[in-house]
Each structure stands twice: as structure tokens, then as C-alpha cells.
Amino acid sequence: MRPCVSTLLFILLLVFSNGVYGQDEEENYNRPNSPLKDIKPTPKSLLCPKECTCTQEGVVDCAGVDLKEFPIELPEYTNHLSLQNNQIEEIPPEDLIRLYKLETLNLQNNRLTSRGIPDDLFEQLENLSYLYLANNKLTLAPRFLPNSLISADFAANYITKIYGMTFGHKPNLRSVYLHNNKLTDAGLPDNMFNQSNNVEIIIMSSNFLKYVPRNLPPALYKLHLKNNRLEKIPEGAFGHLLGLRELYLQNNLLSNDGMNNETFGKLNRLEYLDLSSNSLTHVPSGLPRNIVILHLEKNNIRSIADDVLTPVKNLEYLLLHNNRLRARGIHPAAFLGLKKLHTLHMYNNLLEKVPGGLPRRVKTLMLLHNQITGISKDDFNSTYFIEDLNLSYNKIMSSSVHKDAFRKLRLLKTLDMSGNKLKSIPYGLPKNLEILKLKENEIGSIPQDTLAGMSKLKELYLSFNKLKISSIYTGAWAELSNLQLLDLSTNQLTYVPSDLPETLEYLYLQSNRIATLSDSAFESTPNIKGIFLRFNLLTPETVKESAFYGLDKLQVLDIESHLALSKVTKQKKKEAEKEEEEEEEEEEEEEDGKR
Secondary structure: OOOOHHHHHHHHHHHHHHHHHHHHHHHHHHOOOOHHHHOOOOOOOOOOOOOOEEOOOOEEEOOOOOOOOOOOOOOOOOOEEEOOOOOOOOOOHHHHHOOOOOOEEEOOOOOOEHHHOOOOOOOOOOOOOEEEOOOOEOOEOOOOOOOOOOEEEOOOOOOOEOOHHHHOOOOOOOEEEOOOOOOOHHHOOOOOOOOOOOOOEEEOOOOOOOEOOOOOOOOOOEEEOOOOOOOEOOOOOOOOOOOOOEEEOOOOOOOHHHOOOOOOOOOOOOOEEEOOOOOOOEOOOOOOOOOOEEEOOOOOOOEEOOOOOOOOOOOOEEEOOOOOOOHHHEOOOOOOOOOOOOEEEOOOOOOOOOOOOOOOOOOEEEOOOOOOOOEOOOOOOOOOOOOEEEOOOOOOEHHHEOOOOOOOOOOOOEEEOOOOEOOEOOOOOOOOOOEEEOOOOOOOEEOOOOOOOOOOOOEEEOOOOOOOHHHEOOOOHHHOOOOOEEEOOOOOOOOOOOOOOOOOOEEEOOOOOOOOEOOOOOOOOOOOOEEEOOOOOOOHHHEOHHHHOOOOOOOEEEOOOHHHHHHHHHHHHHHHHHHHHHHHHHHHHHHHHHO
């Protein structure tokens, strides 16, 4: 049957339009300045590359499928494209630009180079909001990015230069990630965020910057400049950042000469300031009152004046560890009026005594690794709220601890005095203690009533001392009616202490001189879960199988004698089998009852 003339004419027109006009349209669409650029082509197919997964909503996932080239035949309606964790080295413009609906493009962790990305490649994606290019091999930032951009992540590349239009003129831009690159001051344009006034987050850590970038966006609330080579903060560098809340400047070369009283003065909303690992010799002045967390550790700070911290009324965390502070270098009024300060770290300094004028409401006080030799009666006279006190690894001697030194610490829950020169447990320990650490001292005795009234103690650490059974007063353990963990390892005990509290769950006795285990060794500890007896003088003959009878909750028994272990294991196995048989009998009785 012959086709009619009208049908032939329609077929010829269709072939002509697809073969000629359609080709010209595609070429014009890919041309940057073409008037046809705004014409949105109709998706030609619903094909999806075989390595990828595609949804009708436009989400295409090609992540981690070992792609070496940018995938072709991606659906034109794609709006979210994941290509991270592949080996892509370049992006053909014609394959990307036709994805006119693209909003999110994730290319991080590939092998992209700046040569593989044309200058205007991304600019023509007028809907692109999120661009991820981290962990590639870029040496230059893309010269042009679309005005629609909200977030750009170029971290962990080799970028040395940013262009004026990379991040400029982007009214929607909110976050920029440039950390772990090779940026220098010369590689940044003077106004790199020109007319991008809404940027809130800038991360430029781990580069080679000597100065704070100029003309930072006024809307910033988080700025990371750590791990650079900053020597000085220019006057007014932060003056216009009235909404800045977090400022990270740690691990630079900043000294007190590199800043002045006005450097941070206008940052009235600043809550987090990190100046750690710099070259400061004293606490900088002019700090804003709203700082909540202040990092000053790992500097060379030797003094704290009376007026540098007191204006910071909202301060809660003050970190001053790893400095050169001595007690005499801290003014008695240095912490006056800091009613919200509850955590103070001053460890790894040169303190020869507990500094005076400690913040009255401090709850956590870290004074470990100093040179403190004693604790006087009034050292903690006004710090009623301390809950966690760490005095470990100093030079404190028993004779230098006043019996009333801790009398006001009625809320103290954790006390650590490990690694000192104590020869006995101090008198006057707070009755509310829950954790007491006295390991690595020279303690040879527990004097009468030193543990009296400590009914709330849950954990007691006395390892690496010189304790003998005869040097522990009778009834000492009975005082500790809530004790759950007792560590007496590496002492000089010859047998398991008697009258251990019923609440005990973990008992550490390794590396002592215990030679025998009596039938009643663990009779008072029915709730024990772990017993550690390794490295003693026990032999198969001196370990009584009956010593472990009735310990139904025992989970760990660390003992050198394989025979003893075997005996205990067999006993436990018998008990378990018996219980299993009883359970089966009960189940059978229940089934009979149902019938």
C-alpha cells in the first residue's frame, strides 16, 4: 500500500529538522553567549550509565565505581550528581553543560587537575548551588563560578591562586572551604568576596597565609585560619565582623606584638576564640565579654594580669595548659568576677603551689603535671563547687597535705593524686568522693579511719604502690559500702584482702605476692564480674577450686595457672549445663500444662 503524500511530507520534515536544525540548536546551546542558552532541551531518553543508579527525581549516584572518565548519557533532568571517589581527570564541557538542571555536583576525591576544568565550565550551570571538588589535584581555583552557588568545597588540593570572580558577585554564597591547600597572601585578590556579603563560613586552615585576608564578608559567623603562618593581625581586620561567633587562629606565629587592645574589641558576639599553639607571652587584653570558650594553651604565657580576663563575663571554659605559668605570675584578682567559669585547665605549667584567687564557681580544675609540693589549709577555701580535681603528677608529699585541705569541697566527686610522693592515704578526704585515684605513689599504709565515711566511693585506684596486708587498717574495706572497682595491682600483698565490700564488681590484684587462694577468698563479693590475679605466686596446688564457688556473675578470671582456669571453667560449665537442664524441664512442664 502506497503512503499518502501528506505522510511522506511529514516524514521528510521530521528527518530534516532532526538532522539539520536540531544539530545547530545543540551547538548554539553549548555556546556561552548564545541567545539559545536559556532554551531548556527536552530529555532525549531515560538512560542511565550502567555503573550508576538514577532516580526519576533526578538523583544520579556514580560514587565509588572506579570511573576514569566523566560518564556520558547522563539524564538531562539530573539535578544531583554524585561522582566522588573515582579517578576522573577531566570534565568535557559538552557532557556537563547539557545538565542544565544540576543543583549539586560532587566530584571530591578524584584526580581532577586545573587543566581538566575549563575556566567557564561551571559558570554556565545556572542552577548549581553546591559544588564539591575537595581531594583532587587542582592548582588554581576555577576562574568563574555561577551566581547561584551556595557552598563551594575546594579543600585538600594544591591551590595557589583565587580569582576575583571565583567567589565574588555571589549573593547566595554561604560557605567556602579552602583548607589544606597552598594558598599564600599573593594568591588572594584584595577583595576576594566582592559583593558576596552573605558568606557565613570560611575555612582557610592549613595554608601559607601570613596575614588575615582583607575585606572579609560582614555576615561571617565562623572563620578558620588555623595552621597558617600568621604573624600579625592588621588593625581593623575583624572590626566589621560584628556577627562573628567562632574564630580559630591556633597553630600560627602570633605574638602579643602582633595584636592590640582593639584586635578583638568589636567582636561582641564572639563565643569561641582559639589562640592556642602560638607565641603569646601573656593573656591578650581587649577580649570581648561574650566569649564562652577561650583556648590559650601551648603558648609561652608566663603571667595573667588582674584586668585581662575579668571583663569576659560569660567565660565558661579557660584552657591555659602547656604554658610557663608560675603561681606568682597569676594575679590574685585574675579570675575575679568570672561567675560562669566552670572549667579551668592549667596542667603542664610550672606551678609550685596551688595558685590563689581561683574562680569561685569552678567545677573542673586540672592542675596535673606541675611542680606543686603541698596543699595548704586554705588552697581550696573558696572553691565550694569543685566536682573534678586533678593534682596528679606533681611533687606532693603526705606531710605537706593539711588535714583540712579538702574540708570545703563537699561536692567533689573525682580526686586524682596519682604520680606524687604520698607515703600514705591522706586524712580529710571528702566524703562525697565517687572516684579516688592514688596510683603511682609511695603509699605503704592506709592509716586508721582515712577511708571512714566514704560510703559513696565507687572506684579506688591504688596500683603501683607499696601496700602490704598488715599496713591496711582492719575494717578499711567495710567503710566502702558502694565500691565497685578496686585496683590494688603492683603492690606487696601476700593474699586477697578480706572483708571486701559486697558491691565489688572488679578486683585488680595482678603483680603482687599472692601465693594462695583460700576457700573464702571471694566469699564476701558475690557480685564480682572480673578478677585479675596474673603475675602472682600462685600454682595449681595453691588455687582452691572452691574459692570461685557461688560467683555466678563472674565474667573474667585472669590467672596464670591453666589448671586453675581449667577447674574453674569446668565448674562453670557444669553449673551452666545444670541451669540449662532445669530450664528445659520447666519448659516441658509448661507444655504439659498447656496440653
